[in-house]
Amino acid sequence: MDYIMNPAFLTDFLSSSLRLSIPLIFAAIGVVWSERCGVFNIAIEGCILGGAFGAAIGTWWFGDPLGGLLMALVIASLLGLLLGGLAVGLGINQLVAGIAINLLVGGMTAYLARQIMGNNATAPLPGFAVMPIPLLSDIPIVGPVLFSQGPLAYLAYVIVPLGWMLLYRTPWGLLVRAAGDQPMAVDTAGVNVQRLRFLSVLGSCMLGGLGGAYIVLSQVHVFTEHMSAGKGFIALGAVILGRWNPLGAAIACLAFGMADATQLRLQFGSPEIPYQLFSTLPFIAALAALVLFSGKVHAPAAVGRKFERSGK
Amino acid sequence: MVVPALRLHGVGKLFGEFRALDAIEMTVAAGTIHSILGENGAGKTTLMNILYGLYQPDEGEVEVFGQTVSIPSPRAALDHGIGMIHQHFMLVDTLSVVENIILGLPGQGMRLSLDEHSSKIDALSRRYGFDVNLHAPVWTLPMGMRQRVEILKALYREARIIIFDEPTSILAPQEVDGLLRGLRRLREEGKTVVLITHKLEEVAAVADRITVMRSGRVVAEQDVAGLEKSDMARMMVGRDVALSSYDVERPDPGPVVLEARGLAARNSHGALALKAVSFELRAGEIFGIAGVDGNGQSELAEVLTGILRPEGGTLTLNGADILPMTIDQRRHDAKISSIPEDRQHTGLVLDLSVWQNAALRDFRRQPFSLRGWLKPTRMRDIAADWVKRYDVRLRSLNQAVRFLSGGNQQKLIFAREIEARPAVMVVMQPTKGVDVGAIELIQRAILKARAEGVAIVYISTELEHILAVADRVAVICGGQFTGMLPRAEATVERIGSLMAGISETPEAP
C-alpha cells in the first residue's frame, strides 16, 4: 500500500491503467453508438481482434504503422458491413450475427496470421512511438500519464468528447438516439431507419478496430491468436455501467483499465492476493449495473429488435 | 373554383387477393375540416396510410392542391405538405418536446440549434393557443399535451393538410374539448384538417363535410350542415341486416352465472381503457357486445379470461370471486373457455401441427396426457374427431396449422374451446377474416352451446353477426356500456348511435 504514495510507482501505475483502458474506450464508444441506435454489437470483440490482426498485417506489409492503422480500419469496416448486412439488412438476430462474426474472426485471424506473415508472425512489429506533448508532459504525475502517450491514445482523448458531441449536439445524433428508443418516430419523420442503423454499426465496428490497432501498434507490437481476450465484452459492460453515455462509458473503461493494471501487477507481484479478484471485477461490476439499472435506467428501448415498417 | 386540398380518383389497394380499397373518390376542400367516418375494416386507415406514404396505391390517382402526386414515403408526404397525427403517437418519450419536433427535420446542418428552433416553435405554439412546455421530456406530459406536440411537429414542417387518426381515442374526456378547439384554430389559420373518427359528437361539433366509408368503398360524401347524428349513424353502419337468419329455438335463459360489477382496467399504454363495466350473464344466453374496435373490448375479454388484472371492480362466478384465479384456474376450475381476438398469435402456435394445437389448452390433463407424458395417439384421435365434426378442412392432422385457412383455424379453436364443456364462453371477434361457410358453422356452434346452457359473451365489431345470434346487445364505447338492448329492440340505427358515442342510458343495468 505504501507503493501508492511513491510518485514513480503512481505515475507508472496510472500510465499503465490509461494504456490498458484505451482499447476499451474505443470499443465502448463504438458500442454506445451502435446500441443507442438500436443494434447490439456483440461483434465488437471480433472487431477488436480483427483490427489487431489488420494492424499487424498492414504494418508488416507496408513496413509502417500507418499502413497497419489503415489495414485495421479496412478489416473493421468489412466486419461492420457484414454485421450490418446480417443484422440490419437480413434481419437476423443481432446476437447470433455478432457471435457468428466473433467466431469467424477468431478462426480466420488464427489461420491467416501465420499464412501471411509466415515465420515472422512472432517477430515484434514497428509501432507508434510515444509522442510526448511539450510542456504538458512535464506536469508532475499527470504529465507523463496523460501527455506522454502514443498518437492513437491522443485520438482516443478526442474521440470521447467527439462521440459525446455527435450524439447529443447534432441532428444526426438526435436521430440515432430516437432510432434506438422509438424507431417508428424516425420512420414517420421521413428518415430511413435501416440506413441509419447500418451506418451506426459500421462506425461502431471501425472504432472497435481502432481499439485492436492500438493494442498492436502501441502496446504489444505483435499479433497473437485470440489476443482480444474478452476486451470487447468488458467494453459492453462499461457501456452498461456508463448508462449508454459516451462519457460515462469512458470513465467506466478507465476504472476497468485500473483494475486490469492492478491484476497484472498482482499476477507477477504478490501471490497472496489472488489476481483473479481484480480480473473478475469488470464483469461483476457490469452484472451489478445490469441488475441495479433494470427497471430504472433502460437500455435504449428498441435495441435488439428488428425494425420493420408494417405493410407495404 | 378554388383548388381542393386533396382529391382522390379511383384509388384502389389490394393485399394479395383481398381488396382493401375499391375505386375511392374523395374531395377535400382547402381550409375545411373534413371527417372520414366508418367502422373497423372500412378502409379508413389504409387510405390514410396511402396519403402518408406508408402504403402505395395499386390503382388511381392522388391530387394534392391540384397536382397529381406520388407519395412513396412519409418524407414525400411531408414534402407535399401532408402531416399525420397517428393514433399511437410517434414520439420519443425520452427526448424533449423540441427535440421531438425537430427530429429528422431537413436542412439542419451540423449543429443542433435547439435555442433557435425553440423560439420559433414557441411562437408557433402561442399562435395556436397551445400551452406546451418545450423543454419537458415527452414521457412527463399527459396525452392531450403530447398530441399537441404531434400537431406542432406537423405545423413546424409547414404541413398544409393535417390528418388526424382517431385523435380522441387516447384522450381523457376533459382533453377532448382542447383538441376540438385546436382543430378549429387550425381551420382559422387556413389549414386543411382530415379527421378520421367514429365519434359522431366530434363530427357534429367541428366537421364541415363528411365522407362515409364501408368495406373499402365510399358510400356517401356530403356537408355536415343539415345532417342529424342518426343520419350519420345510419350511413356509417346501416345496411339491410338480415336478423334471425338462424332458425333455432330460443329457450329462456337460466340463472345468473357470471356477474361483473364496475370493472376497470388499464391497457398496455397505461390509459384507462375499461372504465366501469357491469353486467350479468345467464346460463344459456348470448350476450352480445358491439362497438368499434379500441373501446375497451379487448381489455374486457382479457379481464374475464384472466390475462389482465383489473384495477377495480368485482367478478363473481356463481357467487364466488374469481378475480384471484389464474388463467389456468379460470379455464379448468371456473370453466371459462375463450376464443381469443388474435387467433394466430394467441390462440394457436402456427408452426405446430393441427393435433398439437388441438391440445394446446389441455395438454397437461387427461386424456391428452398422463402423469407428465403426452399421449399422441389419443391427441390425434381427439383431434380427428373434432376435425370431422367441425368440418375443418385440411390435408393432414400433421400439417402445421399455419397452412390452414383463417376459417379452418377458427373452427379448430372453436372445437377446442367448446368441446371442453365450459360453463362460460368469452368469444372475441369470431368472424374476423373467416369465410362465409365457416362463419355459418361457427354461428351454429355458438347457438348449439347456448342451447346446452353455456353462458356466452360475444364481442364483435360485426353488427350483422352479433344480431344474428345474440339475445341482448350492449354497446361499448370509451370503456363503458352506452346502452343495452334486448334482441327485439336492437335496430341497426340505435346500435349505430350507441357505437358512435351517443349514450342512450346513463348507466348500464
Next chain:
Amino acid sequence: MIRLVATLYALRTVWALCIAFALGALLMLFSGGNPLAAYSALINGAFLDYWGISGTLVKMSPILLAGLAVILSLRGGLLNLGVEGQIYMGGLFSSIVALYVTGLPTTLHLILAILSGALAGGAWGMIAGVLKAKRGVNEVIVTLLLNFVAINLVSYFAGGPMMQDGAPYPYSEEIPEGLFLPIILPMTDAHFGVVLGLLIAILLWVLLRSSTLGFSLDLVGRNPQAARYAGVDVGRAVILTMFLSGALGGLAGSFEVLGLKHRLYHLFSAGFGFDGIVVAFMAQLNPLMSVIAAFFLSGLKSGALMMQRAIGLESTVVDAVIGIVIICVAASQAFTFKADQWRAWFARRQRLNAALAVQSQEAK
C-alpha cells in the same frame, strides 16, 4: 409443388454448409493448399482412422453436451451464451466432490461427483434465468459476463487452494482412479462421457417431444403469448430452462474432468461453450441432429492436426472454415419459408399459364 419448395427451405443448413466449404476451399487455394487433399485428409484423420476416431469422440463429449445446452435454451426462447462458464463451474464442483469428499463407496461417489457438476452448472445458469424472469434482464449479456467470472473462479482454485504441491502450472491433484470414467476405445482417451452425452441427447429429444414439460418449454420458446394463454407460467418456464441448460453445460465440464483430464486444470475448456452454439445452429435445434452435428464438428477439430501432419496445411485453417460455416448457417436462418407468398406466386404463375394457353388456343 409448394412442398418441394418447403423442403428446399428446410434443407437450408445443408446448402449453407456446402457454400461454406466451397468458400473454405477458396481460402485454402489462396494459401497454396489443395482443398481436395485437405478435405480428404481431414475426413481420413477424423473418421477413418482408429486414433482419429478416438480423438473425435474425445472432443465430442463436451461439444455435444454444450450443443444440447444451447439447443435447450433456444427451444425455450432464450440464448445461453454462458455454456463456457457453466462448463467451468461443473468441472470445478465435480472435482471438489471427487477430491475432498471421503468415505463413500465408489459408485455413489461418482454419481455424486457427476450430480454436483450438473447442479453447479444449473445454478450458474439459473442466475440468468431468475434475473430474466423477475427483472427482465437480458440473459445473453448476463450469461456472457458470468463466463468470465466462472473462468476466473476456476483459475483461482486450480492455481490456489486446490493446486497440487509443486505443480509447474495451475492444476489440482489427480482424482481417485475409481472415479475415472471408463474408456470406451481401448488404448485411447475416448471415454464414456460421449456415450452419456448420446443418451442425454435422446432423452432430451424424447422430453421435448413427448412430455408435458417439454411441450411447455417448447411453447414458451415458440410463442410466449400463446403459452400464457394456454396457462403456462412463463416465468417459471424461463427459470427452469436456464437451470436445465446450465446443468447440461455443467455435465460437459464434469465429464471433461472425470473422463479426460482427471484433474481440474485452469483453462481446461477450449471454447467448447461456443462450439455448442455452432452445433445448435447446424442441428437446427433438434437434439437428435445435434449428435450428427457434434460428431461432424468434433471431427473437423480433431482431424485438423492429423491433416496438418498429413499434408502440411496449417490446422488453424479448420478454425477459419468453422467460422465461415457459422456465418453461412446464421445467414441461412434469415431465409424463412413464407407459405402465403409462395402460394400467391404459384397461383399467379398458374393464371399466367392458363391465360397463355387460352391465347394460343384462340390464335389457332
